[in-house]
Amino acid sequence: TQLLEQSPQFLSIQEGENLTVYCNSSSVFSSLQWYRQEPGEGPVLLVTVVTGGEVKKLKRLTFQFGDARKDSSLHITAAQTGDTGLYLCAGEIREDSNYQLIWGAGTKLIIKP
Amino acid sequence: NAGVTQTPKFRILKIGQSMTLQCTQDMNHNYMYWYRQDPGMGLKLIYYSVGAGITDKGEVPNGYNVSRSTTEDFPLRLELAAPSQTSVYFCASSYSARQYQETQYFGPGTRLLVL
Structure with missing residues (x-):
């Protein structure tokens, strides 16, 4: 069972x-996505990271x-009330033609406030 | 574009009842997915479809059925509702899962309570 633990x-x-939140696994991922989900809505993609050590800013x-490529972090500087939400990470695993998120x-x- | 739409937004079912959760996307996406999200848990994939007429089981398919007669629609059927199916259900779509770093677009969800 592949697990992705968030803390x-x-x-x-x-x-x-x-603040910093973390996403950790023992599995190696082809890429990793971060989503934000607000109450009553579906998740919305924030960013995808692909290369080991890659840093992206939004x-x-x-x-x-x-x-x-087993873990990821999200750091928010000077948090605002609009940052409130559920932050989800999703790791992509590809084996031949099989794809799993x-x-x-x-x-x-x-x-x- | 409306994106991914889901109906109903909320439903209460009695044990043993059946219902269909509707999902429609207008982005001409090939791939569609059904997830359930329980409190404190990640999204669990129920079923997915790679195109019209093709569906496959995800991680937690028991108690559910799907069909994909058109590119736009991907309904999820619960035949005999059980309390364990109380959850929030999300439909999502993507252009292709064979492309690298594919983005999934989610609907607003259907909250289902089985009593």
Whole structure:
């Protein structure tokens, strides 16, 4: 069974603070995606990282893929109330013609004003 | 484009009842997926389809059935509802799962309560 563990499961911080959430696995992924899900809606893709060690920035959000492509982190600088949501990571595994997307359980983030 | 739409948004079923969750996409995507999301758990793939007329089981297919008669529609059928099927169901689509780094587009979800 391939697992993708996200930590912490829940995080509540004040607006303006920095935070990092993690996505870890023992499996090697072809790529890894980060999604944000708001209450009552489906997940929306934020970014895809592909190369080991890759860093991508999306305004105040910084995504990093581990060198071994087994883990990833999301760092938010100066969090805003609009960042509140469930952050999901999903790792892509490809074996020949088989394709599988493994989902983490998510980190529920609340940014307090 | 409306993207991926799902109906109904919310439904209460009695044990043993059946229902169909509807999913439609207008992006001409080949691949469509059904997931369930339980509290504190990740998305679990129920069924997927690679094109009209072709469906395959995902991780948790028991108790569900699907069909794909058109590119746009991918309904999910629950034949004998059980309390364990209480969940939020998401439909998603992508152009192709054979392309690298494929993006899945999700619908707003159907919240199902089985009592």
